[in-house]
Amino acid sequence: MSDDVTSFDRWRVTAGAPAFSEWLRSSSEPDWTDVVTHPFAAAITRGEADMRHYLAQDFQFVDAFTALLGAAVASADSFEARVPIGRFLGLTVADTERGYFHRALAALGVNIAAPTPEPVTADFRALMDEARSSADYPLIIAVLCVAEWTYLGWASRAADPLPENFVHREWIELHEGPEFRAWVGFLRGELDRLGPGLPEAEQRRVLDVFRRATHLERRFFDMAAGASGQACP
Ligand SMILES: Cc1ncc(CN)c(N)n1
Numbered sequence: 001m002s003d004d005v006t007s008f009d010r011w012r013v014t015a016g017a018p019a020f021s022e023w024l025r026s027s028s029e030p031d032w033t034d035v036v037t038h039p040f041a042a043a044i045t046r047g048e049a050d051m052r053h054y055l056a057q058d059f060q061f062v063d064a065f066t067a068l069l070g071a072a073v074a075s076a077d078s079f080e081a082r083v084p085i086g087r088f089l090g091l092t093v094a095d096t097e098r099g100y101f102h103r104a105l106a107a108l109g110v111n112i113a114a115p116t117p118e119p120v121t122a123d124f125r126a127l128m129d130e131a132r133s134s135a136d137y138p139l140i141i142a143v144l145c146v147a148e149w150t151y152l153g154w155a156s157r158a159a160d161p162l163p164e165n166f167v168h169r170e171w172i173e174l175h176e177g178p179e180f181r182a183w184v185g186f187l188r189g190e191l192d193r194l195g196p197g198l199p200e201a202e203q204r205r206v207l208d209v210f211r212r213a214t215h216l217e218r219r220f221f222d223m224a225a226g227a228s229g230q231a232c233p
Pocket of ligand 1: 058
């Protein structure tokens, strides 16, 4: 991690609400705001994004993401922590979200067979594999938290009525609503529970992974926007 970042112990003295997850998020600017306000994400909320290349690449992201959820179940420090992760893995990712991918890719005429991964897809999969292989619960939760919290960030900006096309509407609904908010709250809560007690070197490792994941989220939307001709700032 670069020296320009304030350590959690120094940051918490002046922060109004000194949550560890908020230290991670605010130390990941400007990428964080660039992700949640990204033109491609905004185009999804308006029902205008060309989802073909984005979803084809994201189907490969979700494969590594599912494996990472499994690693989180395995590395969690208690039964009570394993349960919400296992539930989300089984009920949402392996069921609702998987069904969405199959229907959406079919409707868009995209072959479900894995296309060549874009560089950012490969980089994101490598980061998730790195976190998974570490079997380090806070590191794993950091990557999961970025993926879910940033998605809640852009999806919660969608205005009613949601787009008519199910490809956009259901993608927004998958990343918004009370259950998804509770899931993001759980992930943040795990970082807030465990982060403050970690040695400073471990806190910096968690932040390093959190920032890398946030940067990859930005690059992923840039990739999608480039493929669809959606202008990037
Ligand atoms: C790249 C990416 N980041 C996050 C998510 C939300 N699970 C996703 N589907 N794809």
